[in-house]
Amino acid sequence: MADDDRTPDDDLQELLRRLMNGGAIDPEQLSRMAGMPVDPATLSQMMQQFQGMFAGAQDGSISWDATKRQALHIANQDGLGVTDGQRTDLDQAFALAGLWLSEVTTLSPTAELPRAITRGQWVEQTLPVWQEVAEPVATSIADALTEALRSQVPEEMQDIVQSAGRLMRGVGGTLFATQLGQVVGKLSLEVVSGADVGIPVIPAGSAVLLPQNFAELGAGLEIPEDQLALYIAARELASARLFRHAKWLRLHILSQIDDYARGISVDTDALEEMASRLDPSNPEELRQALESGALLPQQSEAQKLALARLENLLALVEGWIDVVTADATARVPHLERIAEAIRRRRAEGGPAEDALGALVGLRLRPRRLREAAAMWRAVGDAVGIAARDSLWDYPDLMPTSEDIDDPAGLIARLEAQARGEQPEADDMDDALARLLAEEAERTEGEADRDAPASPSDDDEGHPRPEGDQPV
Template structure:
């Protein structure tokens, strides 16, 4: 009987303690928690837990509070950040103005409605965080749900009655842990990116371009390339990326939906989570943070995920390949254009520390593996049919090149040439045409009308205008 009364008294005392913590009341003695739980408590850890619990209840609902991610990201972005000088702003504005003129010669896709912005790191965080949240939310939900279920299962028998009804709170706190890690990664990413489109996905609002002068200065510090040339190359690449997403209004949603489709397939490795929960030490929260950021809780990709990842990589490679080709043509006047392009390629292939951390946290690598092949396809298309026909492939989703087109650009070129002549090509005719191209044979005359034309004339479409179908 005495044991029952002691248990009841302990539960009442713990309930009172929780009310005081959630109410923000002071005077909470760590020794009191040690007496009730039988576990040693670090005072700084207690303060952090109290803050998270109060934030969870204050937010209402059972969703994840992304305000915590935003605060973490801004804190990192603003720490040690140099101010943007008027000289830097003027130099970049001049580079963006000249880049706009050069792009007019390299693409038929129209200019932006608004001028590109020069952003601080904190402003980049504010502008891009909604997209990071959208991409990471499926993973955060999965981790929060799994953490809640695992902790409930791992709880001692005598505490399970107290855990009933606390699922919403625990789920929110678990999600907040993930949000904190995401905020730290995005904050560190803000110290690496040099422009709005630098990470390959459209993190800026549609049709907006931006350059971060603080990071641009770091990018060119160890390169034997003039800052004016670097500024022009970066400006051209950023404007080309933003122009493409403004022109192809469907493309932004297409990319983000592909990413979220991949993320929704992520499931937490419950065995790894149970192992972590079984040996978790409240005085060493670093282990949980490292597990989240290292990706240890995310299992190997499933077959469905590998297929989704393949589609996403093809899409990102198609976008970045077009940007590469347009940038190469627009910056041909620069004496060190080739060296700059190679620097960008190497930087993109390696990725920065923050980008690698993001890949571990969300399970997604943003750098497409087939970028060189996609760029080669766009170069072949440009040489064969010109920039207008090339850029028309972004007019509708159905026109966009596929993975098969990256593998075999000749098939795409054949279709474009037939479309320019107003012809409808059957599958058999297309296969025959591809076979002739691969065999190195001359194209057959077009019913006697094209006997005097050369393959190059036919490829450019300059000898005669397209005939109506």
């Protein structure tokens, strides 16, 4: 076909084929399609980056390497590590806080020694959890982007888009993964410990502090650094003890987050409308849409129920940690000021945490923290710390939302158990008893039907009259 006979659609089809096949892109061709002169060097560099993204998405999978690169780039910008002085000071705080904790909880210390880590190390340790939390949303956005792009392509090019469906999906996932990396990287500049974000993002039983961020936190609160270090260290060790003792707890929380996240869908109308006017040279609108949560619709009823369950569970965890930490650090002069400042900081969150909530549609701050802490305080005062801490032994012993609202019933049950009394049957116990009774009757009936007939019985299983026995 002569150049004079080529149409814009012909040029676009050839461009897409070259992108998908890794071929060279002609800057003059792009300039002609755009209808304006373009600097060849700038355009060549842009297309190399664009082709690299396409090449990494050929199998349709999400490139989480992009998340790691972005997060580590932000986390390691200052290039600072942990100094020997910082490590020594925090080791001393951990040692004293551990002794104090053993006086106020029956949960045993962890075998792993607490550590001071850098922002980059925090990113490395926590990325698997962020990936697990974000993956359902990333998949939904990648799939929706594929459909939105398909709807914008002329009919004669549908065969090209159809064959490139997996590639398009991978590109959409990579865009999301890159944005997640920016959010996690910024979050690494704010957190002061492993338990700081409210969910178990570090391995169970681990306790870590980030000296770089800890120093900034102390300067902002105007609280003596050694006192703040003791409080933060006690909180981190209390969290580590809890998740080491209740080995089921970490999976329980992450499973509930997964239940919530898998109910997330993407607002395809908003995505298609944005795709129709998206300027490839200015991805700012897409970035803002991802970060603001504009592509995520309102929560469904099922999601609201899942979120309520998750918030209650997180409140129980944070409330117990608060109570135990307060008891352990009762000797600290500025305890109330420190506790209130940390509580307010957790409730408000920071810019990066707000961005994370918008990105995955989930806010990780428990709203019922004060009520849960008051419940744990009341239970400990009434039945002692051993009975209080035993509620973490098994999932079915966990306090309920009703127990948070009114601890009196839970306290009464624990007191009756201490006296050796059997707990009163509730509706669930009654229902279970009825099911077991029905099952026992059914099994007994089947056994009677399957039993061999006695020689003294007739063909229908009834006893024969005397004198009418078979010979």
